[in-house]
Every structure is written in structure tokens, then in C-alpha cells.
Amino acid sequence: xxxxxxxxxxxxxxxxxxxxxxxxxxxxxxxxxxxxxxxxxxxxxxxxxxxxxxxxxxxxxxxxxxxxxxxxxxxxxxxxxxxxxxxxxxxxxxxxxxxxxxxxxxxxxxxxxxxxxxxxxxxxxxxxxxxxxxxxxxxxxxxxxxxxxxxxxxxxxxxxxxxxxxxxxxxxxxxxxxxxxxxxxxxxxxxx
Numbered sequence: 001x002x003x004x005x006x007x008x009x010x011x012x013x014x015x016x017x018x019x020x021x022x023x024x025x026x027x028x029x030x031x032x033x034x035x036x037x038x039x040x041x042x043x044x045x046x047x048x049x050x051x052x053x054x055x056x057x058x059x060x061x062x063x064x065x066x067x068x069x070x071x072x073x074x075x076x077x078x079x080x081x082x083x084x085x086x087x088x089x090x091x092x093x094x095x096x097x098x099x100x101x102x103x104x105x106x107x108x109x110x111x112x113x114x115x116x117x118x119x120x121x122x123x124x125x126x127x128x129x130x131x132x133x134x135x136x137x138x139x140x141x142x143x144x145x146x147x148x149x150x151x152x153x154x155x156x157x158x159x160x161x162x163x164x165x166x167x168x169x170x171x172x173x174x175x176x177x178x179x180x181x182x183x184x185x186x187x188x189x190x191x192x
Contacts, residue, residue: 083123084102
């Protein structure tokens with residue numbers, strides 16, 4: 001009961017008025033509102049999401065691994081010899097999550113863990129079977145790249161690469177500044 005005797009219900013006059021208004025519908029291919037068309041970084045986030053939505057399930061189906069598992073396998077094949085900590089930094093994921101995933105990939109015979117200099121650290125390497133699982137993912141990545149860049153000229157691709165380098169550097173500087181202000185290590189990923 002409200003002061004003055006009124007009752008509080010789910011359908012306040014404001015909610016009823018909003019419910020009566022026609023709702024905007026997204027047409028096929030429209031992935032955001034006006035702000036996403038004005039701000040480059042929002043448009044890039046939308047594009048990255050669409051790329052991931054298209055690639056993730058395909059790579060998982062081909063490899064038989066979860067999305068994060070095939071990403072760890074791909075990174076270990078691309079950059080063999082990384083420690084768990086280094087792999088976590090490169091992937092911007094917590095060491096615990098990376099370690100669990102590496103352990104699973106080792107149990108599947110796709111990766112090996114090799115002690116580094118007698119200490120607690122280990123280097124991660126792909127096995128021959130791991131390379132066999134990774135090879136079709138490389139082929140899919142090349143095909144995906146062709147599909148995504150269809151219609152772009154060589155000049156367009158060079159411009160895009162230059163823009164991505166500049167924006168990546170700006171984003172890394174922003175992360176470092178924010179983490180420094182928060183008192184954190186800018187190179188240490190947050191634990192999940």
C-alpha cells in the first residue's frame with residue numbers, strides 16, 4: 001500500500017504507456033542503433049561479435065573442442081613453448097582457466113607440458129595429434145579471411161591494417177592507463 005491508499009502494481013501508468021507504444025524491430029542485418037553507427041568502437045565490437053558467432057561454432061564442429069579449448073590449442077600451435085602464465089597473458093585470460101584447459105588438452109593428447117629448468121613452470125607444446133587437429137582450423141581461418149575481406153582492394157586491406165595497428169596501440173595505452181589508475185598491473189589479465 002502506498003501513502004494515500006494507492007496500490008503498487010507491475011503495470012504503473014508509465015509501463016502501460018511504454019507497452020502500448022510500437023516497438024522498434026531490427027531488420028535482418030541491422031545490428032545496432034544510431035550510436036553503433038556513430039561510434040567506431042561500437043561498430044567494431046558488433047563486427048567482432050558477428051565474426052565470432054560465425055567462426056566459433058564452425059571451428060568447434062571441425063575440431064570437436066569447445067571454443068576456448070580450440071583457441072588455446074591454436075595459440076599453443078602458433079606459439080609453442082609458452083608457459084601457462086605467458087599463455088594466459090597472450091589470451092588475456094586467467095591462469096587458472098588456461099591451466100584447466102591445458103590440462104584437458106593434455107589428457108586428449110593434443111598438448112604436452114614440459115618442465116622448464118627444474119622449477120614449477122612448464123612449457124606448452126602441441127603434439128603431432130594436436131597439429132593434426134589444428135591444421136583444418138588454419139584452413140578455415142584463411143577461408144574466413146577471404147570471405148570477410150571480399151570486395152576490399154589491396155589498398156583497402158593495407159589501410160585497414162594500418163588503422164587496426166593504430167587503434168590497437170590506442171586501446172592498449174588506454175588499458176594501461178586505467179589499470180595504473182586502479183593500481184593494477186596493466187599486463188596481468190583479470191582472473192575469471
